[in-house]
Amino acid sequence: MREVAVFGLGFVGLPLALSLAMRGCRVTGVDVDREHVEAVNAGVTHLHEACDGVGIKEILSRELAAGRFRATTDPAEGMRAGDVIITVGIPVLDGEPEPYPLVSCLEAVAAGLRPGHLVLVRSTLVPGMMRELVLPALEKSGLAAGEEFYLAYAPERIAEGRAFEEFRHMPVLVAGVNRASIERAEKLLRVVTEAEIVRGSSFEAVETAKLVENISRDVNIALVNELARFTRALGVSIFEVVRLANSHKRVQLLQPGPGVGGYCLPNALHYLLPRARELGVAVELLETARRVNRDTPRYVADLVLRQLPVAPAQARVGVLGLAMKDYSNDTRQSPALDVVAHLEQAGVEVRAFDPAVPHAFRFQVESLEAALRGAHGAVILARQDGIDFHDLATFAALMDPAGPFIVDTKNVYGNPGAKHPGLRIVGL
Ligand SMILES: NC(=O)c1ccc[n+]([C@@H]2O[C@H](COP(=O)([O-])OP(=O)(O)OC[C@H]3O[C@@H](n4cnc5c(N)ncnc54)[C@H](O)[C@@H]3O)[C@@H](O)[C@H]2O)c1
Structure with a gap:
């Protein structure tokens, strides 16, 4: 049984963890929010998601009962898994990205990193962060990325409310510190996705593509919102x-x-x-x-x-x-x-x-x-x-x-x- 840890159990992390559990992985979800972890372990979630007509609460209860999913606040428990997925985001405060939650997550992952681990980051990042922030933070473990552990990036593209379906059918972008990391990440992604996995040539290309996807929607919505002022007049x-x-x-x-x-x-x-x-x-x-x-x-x-x-x-x-x-x-x-x-x-x-x-x-x-x-x-x-x-x-x-x-x-x-x-x- 493939063991996977998912760091961050929010809008992305929880349904992703359950998607992996539903396909037979043993998943440990790690989150810093104790109340949230206790609620999740009690089968409680406020998320509005469903998979093939089955609500996320029922899926959560089923996976907890089957022993395929458990949440914890202890990162060391998560790091017993061979595959580690990070979904912790970067909030924007007063217009500036605040990487603290991601940095503290990376410290916890680095503390438990062992040779052979895969770390797959799924958070949305500032272009350049994989190379300049994530990689050095993980190498503080004393292990070299690409040689002693695998490091890859596959930004999440789901829309809330359609998470289970889009984990399965939305094409995924992936980049890695080396080819072996990409291949290892693709194996893990394949557990859930049936869609195309599109390789980028660098972390920076994939980081930027993810941002451009979101920005293009922002710009296109602004276009019609501005036109609405004209058409109303x-x-x-x-x-x-x-x-x-x-x-x-x-x-x-x-x-x-x-x-x-x-x-x-x-x-x-x-x-x-x-x-x-x-x-x-x-x-x-x-x-x-x-x-x-x-x-x-x-x-x-x-x-x-x-x-x-x-x-x-x-x-x-x-x-x-x-x-x-x-x-x-x-x-x-x-x-x-x-x-x-x-x-x-x-x-x-x-x-x-x-x-x-x-x-x-x-x-x-x-x-x-x-x-x-x-x-x-x-x-x-x-x-x-x-x-x-x-x-x-x-x-x-x-x-x-x-x-x-x-x-x-x-x-x-x-x-x-x-x-x-x-x-x-x-x-x-
Ligand atoms: N919400 C979406 O629809 C969506 C879609 C695509 C991509 N993303 C990206 O995915 C990432 C996660 O987004 P989200 O909406 O799930 O965020 P979220 O705030 O719902 O979830 C993040 C979770 O991480 C936890 N956390 C914070 N610090 C932690 C740490 N050090 N260790 C472990 N857990 C920690 C928080 O308690 C929270 O439960 C972001 O980068 C976001 O941009 C989100």
């Missing part, structure tokens, strides 16, 4: 314009929305910038795109404020969806939280409902009814199962009768869209 729907333009065979516009959130897309530029500055390269387009997406929640909040039939200080608004994207429970850097902050700054009383997001915010309420009752308007910021957006009669019955409106940033109602007497639906 012109009086046409951005969603219709995107649909029409996408009928061209060589055009593939993304969908606009309330902004861009989560761990991956907003952070990508901040991983690239330090390197671009060092190299003296201007990346103005990328920085502008980031600014457009960062400003979009303010634009959405202003759109809501303009619809209010009363002064903001007398107004109540129901916010529907707090997650950073549709059907997610992740609120990290969620644009919805920024929309709420702008509305509150203007004096509006906000009641937000998101059935997927654990109750964590002062302004969060437990039902759609509580969010809408007496509200002057509502704003849709993420689709979620458990919100019946199309029951407009209930919306109208609950909301304040003085000119109630719904700002629909997600095109839930389509174009020309649903209608209900006395209820105004306002697109992006």
Whole structure:
């Protein structure tokens, strides 16, 4: 039985560890968060993932019971495995990457490193980090990378909510300190992936490709978010314009929305910038795109404020969806939280409902009814199962009768869209 350790049991690490366990590996998950480790060992996870219709909680319980998966806070336990996967990320604080969590993870791995180990990093990195940070940190063990232990990089590309499926079917990029490391990493990746494994010629090429993937989505979303301001002023729907333009065979516009959130897309530029500055390269387009997406929640909040039939200080608004994207429970850097902050700054009383997001915010309420009752308007910021957006009669019955409106940033109602007497639906 192949023994694997997965360091970091977050959105990526836990479903990855379970994917390996489901295929017969004995997996030790290592995380510094004791409460989280205890919860995972008790079969508890807040992640919204499923594999072939089976929810992650059931998979977790099954793998724990079968003895194929266990979580621990003790890195030494993990280092008994021959294959070590790192999924610990680099947060961005005040616009700067903070590698501390990864560095402390590497210290723990180096302390237990033995000849023959494979270390496969799956975190998103600043270009150059594999060679300049990861490799020297692991060689502090006294072992030489490529000679005494194998070292490879295969950045994770999954989307939250589709993790199990994408571990299996999303092509994987890989680079290694030498050919033997790449081959060893490919064997481990093959346990789960059925997709193509694409070799890069260097760590730097693969590190940069991963960032470019995320940045390209950020830029492309900024493009439509900026165009939405133009189409609104012109009086046409951005969603219709995107649909029409996408009928061209060589055009593939993304969908606009309330902004861009989560761990991956907003952070990508901040991983690239330090390197671009060092190299003296201007990346103005990328920085502008980031600014457009960062400003979009303010634009959405202003759109809501303009619809209010009363002064903001007398107004109540129901916010529907707090997650950073549709059907997610992740609120990290969620644009919805920024929309709420702008509305509150203007004096509006906000009641937000998101059935997927654990109750964590002062302004969060437990039902759609509580969010809408007496509200002057509502704003849709993420689709979620458990919100019946199309029951407009209930919306109208609950909301304040003085000119109630719904700002629909997600095109839930389509174009020309649903209608209900006395209820105004306002697109992006
Ligand atoms: N979330 C995604 O959809 C996604 C997709 C592709 C790539 N990534 C990348 O994967 C990496 C992980 O992302 P995530 O969303 O799973 O992050 P996360 O914050 O959900 O999980 C990271 C986990 O690492 C743990 N941790 C921190 N320091 C540690 C240490 N020293 N030793 C062991 N565990 C430690 C944390 O407690 C946390 O549970 C990041 O580099 C991210 O950019 C994420």
